[in-house]
Amino acid sequence: DAGITQSPRHKVTETGTPVTLRCHQTENHRYMYWYRQDPGHGLRLIHYSYGVKDTDKGEVSDGYSVSRSKTEDFLLTLESATSSQTSVYFCAISESTGARDEQYFGPGTRLTVT
């Protein structure tokens, strides 16, 4: 299995609080992605990174920010959590040619916003 870990694996938080999810890889892959998975929607891209300090928005980026200060770590922050952000969040990595290569996925983080 690709070396991808996500932390925390489960989190319950209250509306309005900030939340940070961490993705850590040991593969030295260039591309990293954050998705959310909701029933009936498949996975939707939130943000992605194509290198250290290089990030771009995905299709559902409102309310989320990311940072990548090291190759191995990609952080997703919910600045002020809302109930609509209750979801399962997956991190993925991909090698140097981005979407020509397959992605490898982390185990997911289940976030509940009450």
Next chain:
Amino acid sequence: AQSVTQLDSHVSVSEGTPVLLRCNYSSSYSPSLFWYVQHPNKGLQLLLKYTSAATLVKGINGFEAEFKKSETSFHLTKPSAHMSDAAEYFCVVSDRNFNKFYFGSGTKLNVKP
């Protein structure tokens, strides 16, 4: 813009019978295409990928898919279903710059004994 349509949200087959999961995409270029599988409460695993080489792609666990440009389809098949194939399957397409991926909404495969 790219989009992916998985034509069936649920498919139910009997063990030992063929599996067909349908995927259509819209794109103005020749994309990379992928199928992933997700077993309950698990992460996603790559089944197979198409990246402009052979149009018939073989993957793991006996799955294969055929890229048909004229029909903009990339259907997933398996000759004989096994109970362990019960899972959710996602068809995925790359964007024009090969930076991002777009997922279909998923097909849940049920395999009956």
